[in-house]
Amino acid sequence: MGKIMTGAQMVVEALKREGVEVIFGYPGGAIIDIYDELYKTDSIHHVLVRHEQGAAHAADGFARSTGKIGVALATSGPGATNTVTGIATAYMDSIPIVVLTGQVPTKLIGNDAFQEVDTTGITRPITKHNFLVKRVEDLPRVLKAAFYIARTGRPGPVLVDLPKDVQQAKAEFDYPEEIRLRSYNPTYEPHIKQIEKAYQLLEKAERPVLLIGGGVIASGASSEVLELAERLNLPVIMTLMGLGGFPGDHEQSLGMPGMHGTYYANMAIANCDVLLAVGARFDDRVTGRVDAFAPYAKIIHIDIDPTSIQKNVKVDVPIVGDCKRALARLLEVVKEAGKNKKYFKERFKEWWEQIDIWKRRYPLSYKYDPNVIKPQFVIEKLYELTQGNAIICTEVGQNQMWTAQFYKFKYPRTLITSGGLGTMGFGFPAAIGAQMGNPGKLVIDIAGDGSIQMNIQELATAMDQRLPIKIIILNNGYLGMVRQWQELFYERRYSAVKFATIPDFVKIAEAYGAVGLRITKPEEVEPTLKQILTIDKLVILDVIIAPEEGVFPMVPAGKATTEMILV
Amino acid sequence: MSERKCTLSVLVENTPGALARIAGLFSGRGFNIDSLCVAETLDPTLSHLTLVTRGDDQIIEQIIKQLRRLIDVYKVVDVTEEGDYVEREMALIKVRAEKENREEIFRICEIFRLKIVDVTPRTYIIEVTGDKDKLEAVIELLQPMGIKEIVRTGTIAMKREKKNI
Ligand SMILES: Cc1ncc(C[n+]2csc(CCOP(=O)(O)OP(=O)(O)O)c2C)c(N)n1
Ligand SMILES: [Mg+2]
Numbered sequence: 001m002g003k004i005m006t007g008a009q010m011v012v013e014a015l016k017r018e019g020v021e022v023i024f025g026y027p028g029g030a031i032i033d034i035y036d037e038l039y040k041t042d043s044i045h046h047v048l049v050r051h052e053q054g055a056a057h058a059a060d061g062f063a064r065s066t067g068k069i070g071v072a073l074a075t076s077g078p079g080a081t082n083t084v085t086g087i088a089t090a091y092m093d094s095i096p097i098v099v100l101t102g103q104v105p106t107k108l109i110g111n112d113a114f115q116e117v118d119t120t121g122i123t124r125p126i127t128k129h130n131f132l133v134k135r136v137e138d139l140p141r142v143l144k145a146a147f148y149i150a151r152t153g154r155p156g157p158v159l160v161d162l163p164k165d166v167q168q169a170k171a172e173f174d175y176p177e178e179i180r181l182r183s184y185n186p187t188y189e190p191h192i193k194q195i196e197k198a199y200q201l202l203e204k205a206e207r208p209v210l211l212i213g214g215g216v217i218a219s220g221a222s223s224e225v226l227e228l229a230e231r232l233n234l235p236v237i238m239t240l241m242g243l244g245g246f247p248g249d250h251e252q253s254l255g256m257p258g259m260h261g262t263y264y265a266n267m268a269i270a271n272c273d274v275l276l277a278v279g280a281r282f283d284d285r286v287t288g289r290v291d292a293f294a295p296y297a298k299i300i301h302i303d304i305d306p307t308s309i310q311k312n313v314k315v316d317v318p319i320v321g322d323c324k325r326a327l328a329r330l331l332e333v334v335k336e337a338g339k340n341k342k343y344f345k346e347r348f349k350e351w352w353e354q355i356d357i358w359k360r361r362y363p364l365s366y367k368y369d370p371n372v373i374k375p376q377f378v379i380e381k382l383y384e385l386t387q388g389n390a391i392i393c394t395e396v397g398q399n400q401m402w403t404a405q406f407y408k409f410k411y412p413r414t415l416i417t418s419g420g421l422g423t424m425g426f427g428f429p430a431a432i433g434a435q436m437g438n439p440g441k442l443v444i445d446i447a448g449d450g451s452i453q454m455n456i457q458e459l460a461t462a463m464d465q466r467l468p469i470k471i472i473i474l475n476n477g478y479l480g481m482v483r484q485w486q487e488l489f490y491e492r493r494y495s496a497v498k499f500a501t502i503p504d505f506v507k508i509a510e511a512y513g514a515v516g517l518r519i520t521k522p523e524e525v526e527p528t529l530k531q532i533l534t535i536d537k538l539v540i541l542d543v544i545i546a547p548e549e550g551v552f553p554m555v556p557a558g559k560a561t562t563e564m565i566l567v
Numbered sequence: 568m569s570e571r572k573c574t575l576s577v578l579v580e581n582t583p584g585a586l587a588r589i590a591g592l593f594s595g596r597g598f599n600i601d602s603l604c605v606a607e608t609l610d611p612t613l614s615h616l617t618l619v620t621r622g623d624d625q626i627i628e629q630i631i632k633q634l635r636r637l638i639d640v641y642k643v644v645d646v647t648e649e650g651d652y653v654e655r656e657m658a659l660i661k662v663r664a665e666k667e668n669r670e671e672i673f674r675i676c677e678i679f680r681l682k683i684v685d686v687t688p689r690t691y692i693i694e695v696t697g698d699k700d701k702l703e704a705v706i707e708l709l710q711p712m713g714i715k716e717i718v719r720t721g722t723i724a725m726k727r728e729k730k731n732i
Contacts, residue, residue: 120584121587124584124587124588124591125591125595128638129638129639130584132583132584149638181638182641183579183580183638183639183640183641184638305636306632306635306636307629307632307633307636310625310628310629311629
C-alpha cells in the first residue's frame with residue numbers, strides 16, 4: 001500500500017524519485033499547490049526565473065549540459081504559453097525536458113475560465129508527448145511515463161498539464177519502479193546485417209566521410225566516433241548539433257558543413273563516395289539544394305528515429321538504433337574484418353591529399369583589422385584562453401555562426417545552442433541552466449546585441465543564484481544575420497535591422513549588481529578576456545565589433561553547398 | 568515517383584488526445600487524408616482507425632513512420648501493400664422518389680442489392696455498401712433522379728487471411 005497523498009505532494013515526490021535536484025519555474029494561481037509543497041522540501045532547489053520562457057530554456061540548458069532531464073514549472077494560461085518557445089526549441093533539438101503546467105480545475109476546462117488555455121492542444125505538435133491528468137489516481141503513472149518518454153528513444157520535451165483540483169485531490173501514491181508502454185518501444189539495438197553492409201561500403205570506399213550530428217551527443221557516442229574515425233582514417237564533419245562530438249582540434253576534423261560550414265567540409269561531402277551519417281538528420285541548412293548533396297555517395301545513416309531516415313535524402317544503408325550501440329557494433333565488425341590502421345591510411349591517402357588541397361585553398365579565415373575588433377578574433381582568443389574547457393552557450397545569428405566556426409569544441413555537451421529552431425534569447429537562460437547543472441565550470445554566453453535583449457530579464461535570476469556566467473556581447477549594432485542577408489540578397493535595403501535605441505549594456509549589468517565592461521579596440525580583447533575569466537561574478541562584456549562583418553563561407557539558401565560565397 | 572492510394576489500418580490507445588495527434592500530424596506535415604474512420608475494437612483500451620491517404624512511396628513510408636512515432640499509436644498496417652484485402656464503404660443517399668422515377672429506383676436497388684431504409688411520399692433513403700467503385704456507380708445512376716443528400720462513412724478495410732496450402 002502506498003501512502004495517501006495530494007496530487008501536489010505526488011508531483012514533488014515523483015521529482016525526488018526521478019533524482020531531480022533543480023527545477024526552474026514561476027508561480028501562479030493554478031500551480032500554487034505545488035509551490036506550497038516545494039516550500040516544505042529542502043531536497044529540490046527551485047530557481048525562480050523572471051519569465052517562463054526563461055524557465056523552459058534554463059531547463060533545456062541544464063539538460064544539454066548535464067545529460068539529465070531538465071524540469072520547468074509554470075502556471076496555467078499565460079504561464080503555459082510563455083513556455084511554448086522554450087518547448088519548441090527543445091523539441092527541434094531532441095532535448096529531454098519535462099514541463100509541468102498548472103491548469104484550471106477539471107470542471108472548468110473548456111469554459112474559457114480565467115487563465116485557461118488548451119495547453120495540451122497548443123503544445124501537441126512541439127512535444128514528444130503530453131498529458132492532461134484528469135484523475136489524481138493516474139498521476140504517479142503519468143509522471144513516471146513523462147520522465148521515461150522524455151529520456152528514452154529520441155529524447156524530447158514532455159508536458160504534463162495538472163488541473164488545480166487534481167493537485168488538491170488525494171489518492172494512494174504508488175510510484176512504479178519501471179514502466180512499459182505497449183505503444184512505445186524505441187529500437188536501440190541495430191540490425192547486425194545492416195552494420196555489416198555498412199562496413200562493406202566503408203572498406204571499399206575511396207573517398208569516405210563521417211558526418212556526425214546531435215544524436216552522437218545525446219547517446220554519448222563520442223569515444224566510439226573517435227575510435228572509428230582514427231581506426232578507419234575518416235575525415236569527420238560535425239553538424240552544428242554535433243560540434244563537440246569529435247574534437248574540433250583533431251587533425252581529422254573538417255569542422256561544420258552546410259550554409260556556414262567550411263569550404264573543405266562542403267567539398268568533401270560533395271565529392272565523397274561513401275557518407276556515414278550518425279545521429280544527423282540532414283536539415284536543409286546542412287544539405288543545401290538536396291539533389292546536389294553528396295551526389296556521388298552511397299549513404300549509410302544511423303539514427304534512433306526511423307522518421308529521420310529517408311526523410312530528406314535517399315539512404316542506401318539505413319540503420320535504426322542507438323548511435324553508441326551501432327558504432328560499437330560497427331567497431332566490432334571492423335576489428336573482425338582485420339584490416340588495420342595502416343591499411344586505411346594507405347587506402348585513403350589520395351583522398352586526404354585532395355582534402356588538404358581544399359584546406360589550404362580556402363581555410364576558415366577573416367581579415368584582421370588593427371582599428372576595429374573582428375568578432376572572429378574574439379572567439380579565437382577565447383578558444384586560446386579556455387582551450388575548449390568551458391561550456392559555451394550562444395544566442396542566434398552571426399554570433400552563433402562565428403562561435404561554431406572559430407571555437408574548436410573538444411568535448412561533448414560544451415556547445416549549447418539552438419540549432420533547429422534558431423531561437424534568439426535562448427543562450428542566456430540556457431547558460432543559467434548549464435551553470436546550475438555545472439557549478440564549478442566556466443559558462444559563457446556568446447551573445448548578439450539583439451538576442452541578449454530577448455531574455456535580458458534573467459540577469460536577475462542569475463544574480464539571485466550567484467551564477468558567475470560570462471556574457472560576451474558581439475555588439476555590431478545590428479540584427480546582423482538579417483542585415484547580412486539584406487546586404488547579399490536584397491541590395492542592401494536594411495529594413496528593420498538597426499535599433500534606434502540601444503541600451504548601455506555596462507550600465508544594465510551594474511543595475512543588476514553584475515560587472516559590466518566594454519571594449520572597442522583589438523588590443524583590449526586578450527587582456528579583457530583574461531580579466532573576466534578571473535572574475536567570480538556575473539560579467540557582461542560589451543564588445544563593439546565591426547558593424548558590417550559577415551559570416552563566410554555562405555551557401556545561399558536553396559543553392560548547392562558547392563556554390564559558396566567565400567569572404 | 569507516382570502517387571498511389573494507400574489504406575492504413577491503425578490501432579491507437581483509446582485516449583482523448585490520440586485522434587487529435589493523428590489529425591495534427593497530417594495537417595502539420597502536409598499529408599493528405601482522403602477518409603478517416605474511427606471506432607472501438609474488442610479491446611476497449613484500443614481504437615481502430617482506417618485512414619485512406621495518397622502519396623508516392625517515399626511519402627507513404629514517411630506517413631507510416633510518423634504514425635508509428637506517436638506514443639499513442641500501437642500498430643500501423645499498410646493494408647494496400649500486399650494487395651490482398653477487403654475494402655468497404657457505406658453511403659446513405661436521399662433521392663427524390665417521384666411517381667415517374669420510382670420504378671427506375673427500384674430497378675437500380677435490385678441490381679445492386681441496395682436497401683431502402685426510409686420512405687416518405689417524395690423521397691427515399693437508400694443504403695449502399697460496397698467498394699468505392701460500386702458507390703460511385705450507384706451515385707452516378709441515381710444522379711438523374713435527383714439526389715438531395717449523401718452521407719458516406721469513408722473506407723474501412725481488412726487484410727485477407729493468408730491462404731496457405
Ligand atoms: C525569436 C527570433 N526572432 C527572430 C529571429 C530571426 N533572426 C535570426 S538572426 C537575427 C538577428 C540576431 O541579431 P543579434 O542577436 O544582434 O545577432 P547578430 O546576428 O548581430 O550576431 C534575427 C532577427 C530569430 N532567429 N529568433
Ligand atoms: Mg547584432
